[in-house]
Amino acid sequence: MMTDELNNGKSLEPMHKRLIEDAYRSRTFSLDAVRERVIAQFLLETSGRDDLLTTYADEKVRRQAIRDAAEYVIATEYLILSTEEKRWLLQQVHDDIFQLGVLSNALQDPTITEISISNRQEIAVRHGFGELEPYDAAFDSSNHLEQLLTYALALVGVQVGTDPFLEVGLTLAKRIIRLSLTGPPVMPSYSGLIRLHPFEPLTFEKMSDIYPETLQDFLQRIILSGYGLIIVGEGGMGKTTLLGNLLQFTPPNTAVVQRAAEIHPTLIPLHVTAYNSIPKQGHPTLAFESQIQAAIQQQPLAIFIDEIQGDEEKTFWPLLHATNIQVVMTFRGRSNPRRLHSALSMAIRKADRALPQEEIDQVLLNRLPFVVFLSQLEAGSAPRVELISQWAMSEGNLILEPLLVWSKGQAGPQRTHIPSRLSL
Incomplete structure (x- = not known):
């Protein structure tokens, strides 16, 4: 039962503290108590119902389910709510249930x-x-x-x-x-x-302080060259943000595979096909790998992957070894070249433990020649590109040569004297 009539002074009270009477004026509830009652009713009706859970991705369906639970409580308790109060109640219940309370x-x-x-x-x-x-x-x-x-x-x-x-x-x-x-x-x-992530996507234009034009230009040249690229950093360092911004430089036939669908949709151009991993059944990594396999089967010119974690033995090595697709990927780890070489070698060997190190090194050298390291140069500061480097052989060992270095206290990245493969 509802009414638009409010008692004197009632509209001045915080919504959750408003007192609601039943139709007989024999009982009084706070609106917050009604909210808790509706949540309890919704959970009672839907708990354990996997058949219902699968329908709640549709906003109209889940909001109608909440409305049904609210109407039941209002009717059985003979409550009188104004339109404003009911609107608040439905929104609060929705947020409590579907936005982690x-x-x-x-x-x-x-x-x-x-x-x-x-x-x-x-x-x-x-x-x-x-x-x-x-x-x-x-x-x-x-x-x-x-x-x-x-x-x-x-x-x-x-x-x-x-x-x-x-x-x-x-x-x-x-x-x-x-x-x-x-x-x-x-x-x-x-x-x-x-x-x-921010409510609005972070673009290169909005991040010009940490991605000056010289840095943007260098990254753009890597993508346009067709060379592979690894973006390395710990969680929260901006790997996904950088990967999403690089999509604007991709060739017409490009695929992007996301482990957790974090790239803002507005950063994905129309010519890019998105594959998202949704682990409905089985191990999440298997779902992620199946999306990589689906992307490979479409034979794109480039494939962007967010993120490789080292447990993709069915797809990582075949992608690098058996295709000529440009690979641009994020990889979770610290800004440590030696540890990166070791981690990538271990990830590849999961596909074939007998692989000689020389073969692995040649694949990294040829298929993923460029590496970007992201980190915080100072505590509390925004993460940024600390180093752009390229793999090279030195006395039979695979090493990383620094190309652009952004050290603490510098206004921007500094180009080293080492020739880049982009200029060859």
Whole structure:
């Protein structure tokens, strides 16, 4: 039951504190208590219903399901709500269920770039590129946390419990996020990291302070040359952002494969075919590899991959060894050339442990000749390109030669005296 008549002074109260009467004026509820009642009813109706979860990627379907639960509570409790109150109620219930409840405000805060969930009570956030700070919020229980994760992941058709490790990209509160989870049986309850991208995509034009024209031009020349490129950096260093911006320089027949669908759609040109990994069943890496295989079968001129983690033994080596497709990829790791060489060699050997190092080195030299390292040069500063280098052979060993170096205290990257393969 609804009415648009408000009691005197009622409109001045914070919405969640407004008192709602039943039709007989025998009971009074706060609107926040009604919200909790609707959430409980929704969870009761849908818990364990995988057939319903698969439909909630459609916003109209999930909002109608929330409306149905709200109408049931309003009718059975004989409540009287104004149109404004009901609109607030439906939106709050939607955000609580499908935008991780107590984290919905953090998701909408543009200054927050990362949310760490250690358990239901220990939550921390990172503002900008600063340190993690405790966040004053908690989930009701471990089961409550799991329920909200279940509904959030339902938005992209992913089921909690398919694997103890999940890495998924989705949009919450109109913001692209990367959700990395660890759960049972590896951990007693779910913990994870949420990396939040800006509401609007970061373009080279918006990042001219960390991507000056000289740097943009050099990167553009690499892509236009057809040479392969590895973008290396730890989590949150801007690998995906850089990869997305480089798509504008790609040839007409290009594919992009994303492990977590984090590249903003507006950065993907019309001539680029996007393949996104959605781990509905089985191991997430298998889903990711199947997308790489699907892209290879289309025989594109270039394939952009975000990100290689070293466990793609069925596709990584065949892509480099058996095709001539230009490969541009991100790789998670520190800005350490020796460690990168070792990590790439280990990733390739997963496909064939008998591969001689000389063959691996030749493939890296010819197929992925350029490497970009991203890092924070100073604590709290925005990550940027620290080094652009190229593989080269020196006395029988594969090494990285520095081409552009951006050292601490310098206004921009400095070109070294070493000739680039681009000029050969």
